[in-house]
Amino acid sequence: MRSPIPDYLQEVLEDCRLADGGAVADYIPDLARANPDRIAIALTTPDGVSYCAGDADVAFSIQSISKPFAYGIALLDSGFDTVLGKIGVEPSGEAFNEISLEVGTGRPRNPMINAGAIATHSLMQGSNADERAERFRERMSLAANRELSFDESVFTSELDTAYRNLAIGYMLRTHGILESDPDDVVRGYIRQCALSVTTRDLSMMAATLANGGVQPVTGRRLSGDRAVRQVLSVMMTCGMYDAAGDWMTAVGIPAKSGVAGGIIGVLPGQVGIAVFSPRLDAHGNSTRGVKLFERLTDDMGLHLMEVPPVGRSVLRGHTMHGDAHLFGLQGSIRFAGAEAVVRQVADADISGDDVIFDVSRVHGVSDVARRMFLEAVRRLTLDDGKRVTLVDPDGIVHNPDAGDGVRPEVIAELAGFRPRS
Numbered sequence: 313m314r315s316p317i318p319d320y321l322q323e324v325l326e327d328c329r330l331a332d333g334g335a336v337a338d339y340i341p342d343l344a345r346a347n348p349d350r351i352a353i354a355l356t357t358p359d360g361v362s363y364c365a366g367d368a369d370v371a372f373s374i375q376s377i378s379k380p381f382a383y384g385i386a387l388l389d390s391g392f393d394t395v396l397g398k399i400g401v402e403p404s405g406e407a408f409n410e411i412s413l414e415v416g417t418g419r420p421r422n423p424m425i426n427a428g429a430i431a432t433h434s435l436m437q438g439s440n441a442d443e444r445a446e447r448f449r450e451r452m453s454l455a456a457n458r459e460l461s462f463d464e465s466v467f468t469s470e471l472d473t474a475y476r477n478l479a480i481g482y483m484l485r486t487h488g489i490l491e492s493d494p495d496d497v498v499r500g501y502i503r504q505c506a507l508s509v510t511t512r513d514l515s516m517m518a519a520t521l522a523n524g525g526v527q528p529v530t531g532r533r534l535s536g537d538r539a540v541r542q543v544l545s546v547m548m549t550c551g552m553y554d555a556a557g558d559w560m561t562a563v564g565i566p567a568k569s570g571v572a573g574g575i576i577g578v579l580p581g582q583v584g585i586a587v588f589s590p591r592l593d594a595h596g597n598s599t600r601g602v603k604l605f606e607r608l609t610d611d612m613g614l615h616l617m618e619v620p621p622v623g624r625s626v627l628r629g630h631t632m633h634g635d636a637h638l639f640g641l642q643g644s645i646r647f648a649g650a651e652a653v654v655r656q657v658a659d660a661d662i663s664g665d666d667v668i669f670d671v672s673r674v675h676g677v678s679d680v681a682r683r684m685f686l687e688a689v690r691r692l693t694l695d696d697g698k699r700v701t702l703v704d705p706d707g708i709v710h711n712p713d714a715g716d717g718v719r720p721e722v723i724a725e726l727a728g729f730r731p732r733s
């Protein structure tokens with residue numbers, strides 16, 4: 313069978329091609345030369361499969377889409393305390409290049425506006441602009457799973473006209489947010505923005521975030537869970553310039569756009585998405601890019617606030633296995649699923665001595681679910697005098713130590729179960 317996904321993407325692309333409002337950015341002279349008719353879309357799954365349509369292999373400069381990734385690198389290189397001490401996480405509701413800092417502290421409001429991104433750049437490892445930009449290029453190449461390079465023409469073109477970003481840099485230096493030469497930091501930031509990427513690359517980078525910081529193809533961990541959560545949170549609240557509220561309600565996934573016409577979106581655990589089309593709307597977001605995302609959200613139910621209830625489906629059934637009570641569990645168990653299991657067990661009238669939990673069809677257990685489950689095991693054992701057996705061939709319930717000396721017997725298959733009496 314031919315996969316329906318590429319055909320679907322092509323159809324969406326053709327529909328959104330009709331939206332030709334807006335204009336290409338021209339404040340960076342080189343961007344004004346972009347072909348405004350280009351349009352592309354790419355999706356990459358957490359197991360590394362990419363689906364592309366349109367001009368997905370045409371290169372353009374990453375621009376502001378570099379900001380969330382640089383923020384992740386700064387968290388890695390300088391630590392949370394230093395980064396949060398210098399850059400806030402509040403949406404500013406202002407344009408990306410607004411020259412405004414928090415009253416009192418002089419901190420930029422968030423890392424997605426230029427002031428915050430310039431400060432972020434200075435917190436990546438490296439003693440000068442070239443070293444920090446190189447650090448960024450190397451990390452992004454790992455995320456894209458190919459060697460990326462800078463668009464030297466975009467870089468020099470923006471550097472020649474960077475008066476506004478230099479003004480921001482000097483203000484940050486005045487407040488001590490930048491601790492080194494603002495000319496050098498702004499130069500490095502502009503070089504970072506000039507990294508040349510394709511829509512396919514961006515979807516791979518977005519999928520790395522969707523996959524909790526692990527590159528989907530190579531399996532290499534590029535970022536810790538907490539840093540990914542932090543990056544996605546600021547993307548969600550501050551990623552779409554001054555249209556963050558519109559975006560949250562209409563599309564509802566963490567995203568970041570850039571003035572060259574790219575937008576990435578990350579649906580945690582499910583997919584990394586990238587789109588590209590150079591004409592921008594009044595907020596500075598790609599006109600067709602926004603349309604593409606709106607369409608995908610409507611068709612595919614991507615909005616983060618649209619989540620089906622998961623609790624009930626975790627419990628496959630409560631049956632008898634001989635004289636033992638058998639609870640079969642399945643799927644991915646998080647708080648709501650664990651609550652459903654614990655409730656069913658608490659409400660069940662459990663006769664006999666043996667209780668079996670079959671978790672052989674469970675493929676994930678969150679930390680809170682594991683703790684709730686083991687507490688139920690502890691209570692069944694110590695309060696109710698039951699013997700608990702776990703059918704767990706893959707060790708999905710990691711270290712099943714329920715505390716107070718209680719440890720359920722773990723067996724690989726139900727057939728291996730031997731009743732207590």
Ligand code: GLU
Pocket residue numbers: 374375376377408409426470477502505569570571572596
């Ligand atoms: N390099 C651009 C600037 O600082 C990035 C802007 C953007 O993509 O929003 O003006």
